[in-house]
Amino acid sequence: MSERVNGESLHILLVEDNEAHAELVMRSFEHHRVSNRVTHVQDGQAALDYLFKQGQYAKLELARPHVVLLDLRLPKVDGLDVLRQIKTSDDLNKIPVVILSTSAAEKDIAKAYEYSANSYVVKPLDFDKFEQLMDDMGYYWMAWNKNPWSE
């Protein structure tokens, strides 16, 4: 199941400032063999640098992620700001962005969709549910979701 239906692995960009949370996400993916390609960045600026191929990532040969898992409260550049910049970029706006946050605040959800987030999920407190979410999400984006671009 680590391969996409068409035989390709899913590349996820994980934007998460909390290292422990990042580890939880990655170990869940690992456990369910969802993906062997998770790129983890710790703040909003790094996420933008990665996607726009600038700053520390300017000279690297980088693969465009299939999906971005984006936390909202991030150092330097806020998650909503990262989302807005992705969705207003002609080049990047087709990349699905899933908000993965501890916040279930209506304001955050509304804002995220206003900025064209593709999905909004709240990190469950319960570990079993957390793992279930990661499994479902990985499977969904890997197996079911069709991306607008062909590789």
Add this chain to the structure above:
Amino acid sequence: MESSFNQSWQKLIRRHIYTLVVLILLLVVISAGYAYWINSKKEWGETVAYQYHSTSSTYYLNAMEELRHLQNDMNHTLLLQSSRPLPKQIEVKLLHYSETSLLNLVRQHIKSGVSLHEKFPNKQFNGLILRLEQQLLIFNENFYSYRKTIKLNSELPTNIDGLLLTLKQLIRLHTVTREDILLELANQTKKQNQFFFLLGLSFLFTSMFIVWRTVKSVNRVVIENEIAFSVIIDELEKTKKRTEKINLSLEDKNSELERFTYTVSHDLKSPLVTVKGFIGLLIRDIKEGNEERINNDLAKIAAASDKMGVLLNDLLELSRVGRVINKPQTIRLTELFEEARSLVEGQMSEAGATVSIENNMPSIYADRHRMIEVAQNLLDNAIKFRAKGVNPIIDVSAEVVDGQVHCSVKDNGIGINPKYHNKVFGLFDRLDLSFDGTGVGLALVKRIVEVHNGTVMFDSEGEGLGCTFRFALPEIHTE
């Protein structure tokens, strides 16, 4: 102001329109009455002139008759034998006098001082002269202010015929004609016209003055009212502004509280997710007997729990600011920072930092305990965010700008990229995760300074270029 002034004028005119109309009507009525009176006077003058003309004609004829009669009576030529010449000038002043004094007055007014009958003592002739004089006077008896000077071009003739002729001529001359009366009336009317013109003018001016005074006093009242109203309106506006300000600050407080609640719930939930997540992983790892992972899981759980503890402590501290208020006092900034420096000596020696504090910095009036927290946090911050391999050099200084003490803590640390400026003082906001911390320190500094009605700022040229944190509070003058 000007438009309201115009409005007040309009109001005034509206209010006094009836008074104005009445005044104008009064003027019209008076003019009409005057015109009518003048007209009737003219008519009256015509009547008088006609009556006098006929009267004087009658008297003239009577006088002529008298002369003829006396001439026949005497029947002989009366020779005038006079040693003195007759007067050359006779002024006849005709005034409105009573009949009894008429003769005497005529005598007086014959300028030569010699009346005709004195001049000619002959009784008969005297009688004639007297009658003549009388006739002349009676002609003009009622015609007051009529004055005529008779100039005799030559001496009075000495023969009776010549004298009679001259007297005839005199009578004719002294007879008041219609033209004389009309001329005199016209003169009088002219004088009266002038008088009434002046009277009307003064009436006009008086009424204008009264109107002006009324308008002025009413206007003054209006203006006074306006001033009073504007004072009231000013007060209302001030109150409105105050209320708006209070509302605004309440809104500020409200949104701050909302932000705070949101942040707290979010950030406290985060370690909980970690703890529960790693407990789940731990159970699995125990089953699998992966010791390395078991240790890692336990460490993560412990770290998350610790973090939660620190967060709670910090939050408690933050919530005390503004809630627990110590009595404010005068604080010398130099002493304040010296005390704060002694509290961070551990960190200083660990980092090899030097903190220099300016002498004789100004004083502020604040909660001393809280201000020490501010100073300590700023110093702590400056030491913590040092550049790699560089000993921190920290300068504390202050200056007074517009009555505000601006206190600066300058470091040579990692600096702050200006584009993250709105994340510097935010609660739980951390710019660089490679440094420990909860993101409460600077939020606490901001909160304490703002509770004291101050402001916090920072500037940095950018990453790697050091940073200056500043707070501004009102200055206190000390002796």
